[in-house]
Amino acid sequence: MNIFPSKALRSIPASDSVLTWAGAIEVEHAAGWSRGWRLPRGRLRLFPGRLRLFPGRRLQGHARAQAGVRITFGTDATVLRGRCLSADGIGPVDLVVHGTVVDAPVASDGSFHFAELPAGEKITEIWLPHGGDFRLVELAVDESARTWVTPATPPPRLITYGSSITQCRAAASPTRTWPALVARNLGLDLTCLGFDGECHLDPMIARLIRDRPAEVIITCLGVNVYGAGTFTKRSFLPAVLGFVSTVRDGHPRVPILVMSPIFSPSREEQTGQTGMSLAEMRADIAEAVRLLREHGDADVHLIDGLDVFGPAQEHLLPDGLHPNAAGYAHMATSITPLVRAHLHPHHQATGRRQ
Template identity: 40%
Template sequence: MRGDALWTGYRHRAVDAAGWMTFWRLDPRGQQFGLTDWMGYPDRPGHRLWSRAATPAGVRAAWQTSASAVSLELRAELDIYTSIAPVDFLVGGTLHQRREVQPGEQRINVELPPGPMELEIWLPQAGAIAVREVSFEGEAVPQPPTGPRWITYGSSITQCTGAYGPSETWPALVARQHRWELVALGFAGECHLDPVAARTIRDTPARLISLCLGINIYGGETFSGRTLPGQIEEFISTVRDGHPHTPLVVITPLPAPELEGKPNALGLTLDDIRACVELGARSLGDPDLQLIDGRTVLSGEEAQNLYVDDVHPGPDGYRLIAERLAPLLTLPL
């Protein structure tokens, strides 16, 4: 039988004439920059936000089922920046199968254990992905998301393209531990305080919001020491327009041992970026805002051992980040 899915974790769903669905984590409608990306939506030159936003990191669906097998019809393409991540099939909250995804159209068939069971499908956190149909050999009832909604915004370290799979990114691990509904707004290379990201968070109901800010601003030389605190303040102010009292956590850059102490082209070190993020966040005098110094999430020695390059953790690094942040990201009683 066809398994109509209640996909969650996205902002806008686009369906083409052939029935392929793309899950946008930001809404591309009305954006006009003059240069189109691989989906025909606009990206500025040197600006990959929209291709990142069309990657379904954190997008998933759940069913209650006693079916013997499930089939996912999926289309995937490489973009020039990332590989394609796998699809995760979870049964009862535990990874049942992780299936690699190849470029092109494909149907992924997975046998299921004897039911009844709760099945979750987590779509890839890297690659250009579209979905057409989920079908079951047996009965399956879509399950709406439950639990409080948590929005987390950040860079590639929040998108976690290098995690073992989409259910093992650090946001997914934290959300699964707390049984929260996740909205993962991690955009590799593109966490630059874009107004559309602030408006998306503002307009999406949530019980908790976290913002991991600074590493792309350092690497992209986006703002100076003069402008960055004001940009942080403005971004948070926009979020607060829709969430006046929602707990808000701001996380400064994690350690980057090979980059610490090195000024970027605007003369800012990572410590300068951390200080600017803290200054901008504290300027509002917000009693519902918590600051976490990223250097307390991982130590420099742990970063040396767990990073795959100057900035990015490997899969075990993302697991450790989740372990450290899970007890810090909490909801008020």
């Protein structure tokens, strides 16, 4: 079926094998649509997650958001269009070709389009909206255009884990979240496990990261624990040690960068549900990294959240907690050189992916 009957286009169903869903843990192909999942869909009940502060919002639900998920394929098309099932709450779609980003809004009927693509063969990356429930119906290209599966060899792989500050809903577009910017700056293949309100050091998330291939891992810990009181003064430090150690079990020599919370003015000295201030939690995360290194893990490294986003950036925190679009761009600028410094030399990529 051609979703744009007035154009001479060829339809590509969302379930077509020519499309690679990069950054998704699993892909669901239903009748008439497909979507990526950032948790294993067949085992969702092992990832329950419910916050007292936000009743009804579950980790499973946030796993439907396409943060970091992109559809890739090769083509010589000059026009690319698509349609999703619903446009409610859906942000723009980004297209990356030859390292250049173009964004397109999703219309009220769920359609989006990109015209005047560069002539000739190219790899296209369609970065899907990083918030909302995006379900792709199909894509369409010039009727005479060729399409092919992208090469199977991925660049070095980056996994990021964190809260809404890692999902980055306020970012300007899908390629402008800080994980996406870091990945594109360094030529890395991103899997983003940022879950709004649901970063609670879940053991099953640690096992998921443990079992997924990666060349560098960033865990951003603390702020959701502060808000929900997931742990106490007694249990938080051991929980960080256990989470990072579980991840380490599957990645013996991979750099694990453990990032403490970024600046949040009202929480720095105010005791939260944990019985700790954000500053105290930041100190515990630093202590966890120190202990792991003391006991032989030379590849775990601390990123102090205040070095990434500190008091000087307070004007980029509209609500005192979440950065705005410029704030997420600043985070990427701060984090990129830290990742580059710790990425093993034989895994260094050449920069923005083409």
